Amino acid sequence: MPIQILPPDLAAKIAAGEVIERPASVVKELVENAIDAEATSIRIATSQGGRRTISVADNGSGIPADQVPTAFARHATSKLASVEDLYRVRTLGFRGEALASIASVSRMALSTRAGDEPVGTSILFEGGEMVRVGPVARNRGTEVTVENLFYNTPARLKFLRTDTTESGHVARLISSYSLAFPERRFELYSNDRLVSKTTGTGQMRDVVLALYGLDVAEQMLDVPENTYQRDGVAVWGMIGSPSLHRANRRDVIFFVNHRWIQDTALAYAVTQAYHTLLPQGRHPLVILNISLPPEEVDVNIHPTKQEVRFREQGAVFAAVQWAVRSTLMSQRPVPAAELPGRSSASWTRPHGHGEAPLYPGQAQMALDVQRTGDLPASQQTAAPLFVVQPRPTERLPMLRIVGQIAQTYIIAEGPGGLYLIDQHAAHERIRYEALQEERAANQVPTQQLLTPPILELSPQQSTLLQDHLEALTAFGFDVTLFGHNAFLVKAVPVGLPSDLIPVAISEVLDAATEGGADFSWADQALMTVACHTAVRAGQTLSPVEMRDLVQQLEHTSLPHTCPHGRPTMIHVSQAQLERYFSRT
Numbered sequence: 001m002p003i004q005i006l007p008p009d010l011a012a013k014i015a016a017g018e019v020i021e022r023p024a025s026v027v028k029e030l031v032e033n034a035i036d037a038e039a040t041s042i043r044i045a046t047s048q049g050g051r052r053t054i055s056v057a058d059n060g061s062g063i064p065a066d067q068v069p070t071a072f073a074r075h076a077t078s079k080l081a082s083v084e085d086l087y088r089v090r091t092l093g094f095r096g097e098a099l100a101s102i103a104s105v106s107r108m109a110l111s112t113r114a115g116d117e118p119v120g121t122s123i124l125f126e127g128g129e130m131v132r133v134g135p136v137a138r139n140r141g142t143e144v145t146v147e148n149l150f151y152n153t154p155a156r157l158k159f160l161r162t163d164t165t166e167s168g169h170v171a172r173l174i175s176s177y178s179l180a181f182p183e184r185r186f187e188l189y190s191n192d193r194l195v196s197k198t199t200g201t202g203q204m205r206d207v208v209l210a211l212y213g214l215d216v217a218e219q220m221l222d223v224p225e226n227t228y229q230r231d232g233v234a235v236w237g238m239i240g241s242p243s244l245h246r247a248n249r250r251d252v253i254f255f256v257n258h259r260w261i262q263d264t265a266l267a268y269a270v271t272q273a274y275h276t277l278l279p280q281g282r283h284p285l286v287i288l289n290i291s292l293p294p295e296e297v298d299v300n301i302h303p304t305k306q307e308v309r310f311r312e313q314g315a316v317f318a319a320v321q322w323a324v325r326s327t328l329m330s331q332r333p334v335p336a337a338e339l340p341g342r343s344s345a346s347w348t349r350p351h352g353h354g355e356a357p358l359y360p361g362q363a364q365m366a367l368d369v370q371r372t373g374d375l376p377a378s379q380q381t382a383a384p385l386f387v388v389q390p391r392p393t394e395r396l397p398m399l400r401i402v403g404q405i406a407q408t409y410i411i412a413e414g415p416g417g418l419y420l421i422d423q424h425a426a427h428e429r430i431r432y433e434a435l436q437e438e439r440a441a442n443q444v445p446t447q448q449l450l451t452p453p454i455l456e457l458s459p460q461q462s463t464l465l466q467d468h469l470e471a472l473t474a475f476g477f478d479v480t481l482f483g484h485n486a487f488l489v490k491a492v493p494v495g496l497p498s499d500l501i502p503v504a505i506s507e508v509l510d511a512a513t514e515g516g517a518d519f520s521w522a523d524q525a526l527m528t529v530a531c532h533t534a535v536r537a538g539q540t541l542s543p544v545e546m547r548d549l550v551q552q553l554e555h556t557s558l559p560h561t562c563p564h565g566r567p568t569m570i571h572v573s574q575a576q577l578e579r580y581f582s583r584t
């Protein structure tokens with residue numbers, strides 16, 4: 001379809017929006033254009049987080065010479081022709097606004113050659129004005145370079161975060177597109193340094209390997225394409241086994257007809273499917289494609305096209321939940337002896353810690369699985385009546401302290417061999433769970449400060465803090481506004497050293513600024529306070545202190561990892577020791 005300017009009535013039906021708010025929004029629009037042009041190889045490069053330059057080069061269809069200037073007009077698109085098209089959008093773009101919007105806030109150059117034309121075209125815009133256009137020799141495809149983004153809109157410029165944060169947004173975006181389009185090659189550079197690169201094999205697992213590394217890739221379970229298919233809705237992709245979990249929901253990723261979307265309801269469907277399999281407050285790694293007929297989903301509701309509306313929201317929710325749950329069930333079967341009803345032993349904690357289920361609600365999970373009769377008939381045969389095997393026992397055996405090395409690690413001996421414990425990570429876990437309980441009981445102990453420090457913040461941080469003072473109060477802070485963008489810290493959680501007060505508060509604010517829609521103040525405050533009230537590495541501990549610490553760790557529910565997911569200990573078994581010393 002040639003590029004044409006949409007008639008006013010159609011243009012008016014399109015959810016309008018200022019879509020360009022940061023470098024990542026520019027990258028998003030340009031990469032979507034490359035994908036719509038059926039490029040198989042896309043190279044993205046930014047410098048200074050994208051504020052200096054952003055370039056996106058593709059080997060796609062290119063733009064015919066006579067249509068190049070039109071592409072920069074508002075509402076100029078080759079992707080929609082009629083109002084009906086708007087209800088069955090198959091491309092990522094459809095508004096015809098991106099090139100125009102980006103050109104108006106930057107210095108923007110585009111060079112392109114359509115496959116069937118002998119020469120290409122190059123065009124340059126400054127602040128929305130065309131500066132020149134002419135022929136150029138180049139390969140088939142398109143390259144767009146955006147310089148000095150927002151140079152003529154200082155207010156917008158001011159809202160940009162640090163280069164690192166902006167590059168982070170770009171990297172996350174490219175990761176998502178790489179996962180959504182495993183058959184295309186993506187290469188991302190930041191300040192001339194390679195950030196990520198995928199090979200375009202078409203296998204999602206290869207993309208996961210390239211982006212997350214071998215350790216994660218090995219713990220991902222396939223959700224094959226035939227897992228859920230019903231009424232034109234299909235769900236497939238990869239999900240992390242329960243041993244893999246994160247502090248936030250950033251790695252719960254959905255694509256609807258290859259479009260990366262944010263959807264809290266679907267995220268909740270996933271949370272429910274993992275219910276009781278993950279530690280409290282932790283989130284799985286989930287990458288799911290949802291495909292459905294384009295007319296079943298409205299992509300025209302949000303300026304950034306990152307939210308969509310399903311005609312049958314309930315059906316999509318159920319499909320996602322079913323796909324995740326059945327994958328978890330079928331890929332981690334347990335021996336028949338552990339099926340509920342046959343043996344109650346598997347429901348109790350090992351080491352005689354009472355009769356409580358190993359994971360609260362696990363019995364519920366088993367029942368849910370047995371209710372698969374509610375599922376569509378086509379799915380029933382695939383549903384095994386297995387219970388997911390919980391991870392190996394979370395409890396620690398009794399440990400005997402041997403000593404401390406490097407003022408950082410505690411050496412201990414247990415029935416299973418040698419344990420090396422990271423004192424900071426271990427104490428963080430202890431503090432985290434203690435704070436969780438204190439918080440639940442509404443009694444986080446606080447200490448009043450004799451000379452309350454004054455915290456000076458940037459205007460944005462100040463607004464953020466004023467809006468969320470309560471979240472901090474719940475964790476033992478008493479902070480009040482004290483003049484212009486200044487705050488008085490009158491009390492802090494017990495144990496927080498005074499020199500770390502500003503660090504702790506700004507850590508929470510930074511995380512809030514960078515966090516996504518699912519950022520949790522409570523969660524972040526909890527982690528920050530746990531971290532800064534825990535013993536540090538480099539601190540000498542007496543034998544009594546070490547014993548106390550290890551004993552407290554024995555009583556936590558997840559002694560093996562700190563709240564950030566780092567291991568708290570390394571275990572070397574007796575057998576391993578014997579192997580190391582060639583005794584066997």
Ligand code: ADP
Nearest residue numbers: 033037071077078093094095096097098099142
């Ligand atoms: P939209 O993508 O919504 O159509 P844009 O402003 O992003 O609007 O782009 C306008 C038009 O320019 C597109 O419809 C497409 O025809 C053309 N175009 C933009 N980028 C490319 C590209 N990388 N390769 C081929 N054509 C492109």
Ligand code: MG
Nearest residue numbers: 029033093098
């Ligand atoms: Mg576009």
